[in-house]
Amino acid sequence: MTGMEPTSVVVLGGGTSGWMTAAALARLLPGIAQVHVVESAEIGIVGVGEATLPHLRAFIATLGIDEAEFMAATHATYKLGIDFRDWGRIGDRYFHPFGTFGNPLDGVGFHQYWLRRHTEGRQDSFDDYCMASSLARANRFAPPPADGEDLTTRYGYAYQFDATRFGPYLRERAMADGVARTEGRVVEVERDPESGDVAALLLADGQRIAGDLFVDCSGFRSLLLGDALGEPWQDWGHWLPCDRAVAVPCASPPGPVTPYTRVAAMPFGWRWRIPLSHRVGNGYVYPAAHLSDEAAAAALLEAIDGEPLAEPRVLRFRAGRRERSWVKNVVAVGLASGFLEPLESTSIHLTQVAITDLVELFPHRGILGPERDAFNRSVDWEYDRVRDFLILHYHATTRSDSPFWDQVRNMPIPETLAAKIALFAEAAEVESYTKGLFLEPSWLAVYFGQGFVPRHWDQRADRPDGATLDRALDGARRAIAEAVAAAPDHAALLAAR
């Protein structure tokens, strides 16, 4: 009992973001937030087969959700990372794992030693020193122990699931936790003439839904933040020119179920392949300026490895974000706040971060500036880091097989990214930060995976003699190979559940 009137929260939009927000607020702030979701069946959900990041597990655990039940309800498979094909050069392959590479030695990162021996002629792949990558290559999976500190246990995992089922799954739980739901289409947004705050949503059937706080989960249309409040859009299309995707599900081919998502570079963008337990999600992300929808759909249908289960569907988007995500009493979560192409499966994660921030900064007695400023600062932080990491994929390439690759290979990049690349190019050092996605192992995976070789390594990596290092490297490979051999087959594990 709080002895206070709850804050009335209206969530506009019943997609993944809307129900994630509603479920989290209802579960974590009982008696504080009274949540009302307004959703319209007329508006489709963007969700296509989606790949997620390991952080989603914390979200699910916080909501008290049983993993096995959740995985069954969403046709989920396990994900150890992303298999990148043809990025640095056609024919290249690397893995971006949810895990780390090798063990540091005497205070110096493993990659420095690997880089030294690699330069000195040792023939092996950086991926070989990562448990997650090695498990994935073998199509095996075992959940890591919670406190894994060993080279063979230091990895995480996420899910590949049917996002169209995630929203409804969360809706059931949210409504059991007391969330109200109204079906209807918004025809007008009522504003307070004094403050400019949103006062209520007027629906087509004449209902008026009033609230203290409005969470805009209306997707790309950004009905409240973009339309009603007119918050400017910051466009990043000059760095991330892909603005279309065509998606098609197909039947699962015989053979292994990969515990990873595949992201293959294409002549005009890239293609995803996300295996679910009952089918495979596929899509081609491309810039409309370079490729027609028809050509993209044809290329996608050509590339998939199973019987298509639906007509290809085209989605339109643009890279960028609203300058602020929280303005007056409107907080945009998910696509209403911004969009970055799903190359690194960040979409649901950015939604999750915004929800976590909203819960932590929840304005339960009127809205104050500091909370809003802190929220907006955090969103900027997360978006900017993901943006730079995505641009790196297009920048660190030698592909020149199409005008698209010529464009992205040569485009100017953000100064923040240029500084990171310069630091790595000189000394194989990854710029240090602790908040935001994609820490050192991720940057290393992409740099090395896309053939970006630094000019120097850490001088301290020169201390051990080569034979000593090789023994340590061989030992690490052996330990990983043994642990991989002991892990169960991914498909068998899923079938046994």
Next chain:
Amino acid sequence: MSAPLTRIAVFGGGLVGLSAATALARALPQAAIELIATPADPAALADRLPGTLPALAAFNEAVGFPESDMLRRTGAMHRLATRFEGWSADGASWLFGYGAPGEAPGFIHHWLAASARGDATPLAEYHPGMTLASVGRFAPGADYALTIDPAGYRAGLAALAQHRRVALTHGSIAAIEREGDGIAAIALADGRRITADLFVDATGPAAALLSALDPAFEDWGDLLPGDRLLIGEASPALVLYDTVTALDQGWCWRVPGRAHTTLALTYAAATPDDEAARLFTDATGQQPAERLAFRPGRRRSWIGNVVGFGDAAVVVDPLHATNLQLAHGAILRLLHLLPDRRFVSPLRDEFNRRTATEAGRVHDFLAMHYRFSPFVLSLSKHGSSKRPSTSSARMKIGGLESISPFWRRAAAASPPDSLGETLALLGARGRLPHFEEETFQPAEWQMAAIGLGLLPARIDALALAISAETRRAMLRSARERVAALVRAASPYPEALARLLGR
């Protein structure tokens, strides 16, 4: 292709210079390292203050200096907390400890919710270090710092440096030969000419090397008002906390140690020296032995082939004992960003960026204490809260002309954005906006803010959302954990004797 550093010259023979030389010698066993002990500058605070932070352990581990040696050979002892006296709005004294109280994430918010409902249990009862400090007992399991004997630690590092084949010599700088944006050679008064690939400036606040390359200095005097120190001694004491007492013209520091207790008065030049000496004696019962001047602020610490550490790079007053840690943090950072002889800019830029961020956040942390001292708050109450010193007429009406310039200066300055954001969010919600390179973790900022009386206007929603019963159970379990630790702990003299193997 690579051109590794083959010759490094470290200028400055204090703790900072020896720390740098020892760390570099471990990182680069092939390099010839010479340490030239320039005449010691008594105002080099990082070289001489006894206070350190828990992170000293990480530095010692990185350079290979075992903690048992710190205790057995250099005369160090443990310190669990700092006691602040007269440094809160209601005049109550409070403890500052390391690490977080409680076990649950966001524990402090639950404590705040309980206090708002009338639970008077102090935060210290949920914090192992603070509780042990107040009862004079010690046990592993609480976060602690060491109080060092700077001379003992210096000797230990010197032995380690020599063991690592660092050449230790003495000399004073006669002339600096510049080349490009760095230094080609340094001529010594004894006629020697020192050349090196990398020069380390650990010469103290004069920054003999860095200031020759770039005289620019970012002055922090507005928000860190102290620029004078009186230092003295009292008899040794095995007390597990140091004490910081706010006085009307500065503050007094008492640091118990095994050889002696260090006493220091931080004040501003506006206070005449004889008056400061009287204040010192009134506050400590002892005579000051030494007087020195310092100027808080920082300079760019890597220029060309010169990297500065300690007071050559950043000067802050002794509040919270950050001086040596700022030097050690930067030294460890350099090891990760070691240049080769080409000294390309990306490494330097990253080093300077992170080092400046780290120093800036320490500045903000200390500045928060001055801004929320009772003296400044009393000024703010009577004037405009932002610039109290501009409304002098109203202050006179309030009888506040007696507030000394030391505190007036801290009240008058406007905080930088990073501090402004921090104070705004702490004041609104008791939360911390995220910054990289923080020396003090969020719970430590929160404990200091609570001690200072900077309480959030609103209780966190997450803390309000749990039932009173759940909250009571959480608080009880945290208290019991601390109580169990206290029971298992021994009186400090016994615990120390055991650790010393006596």
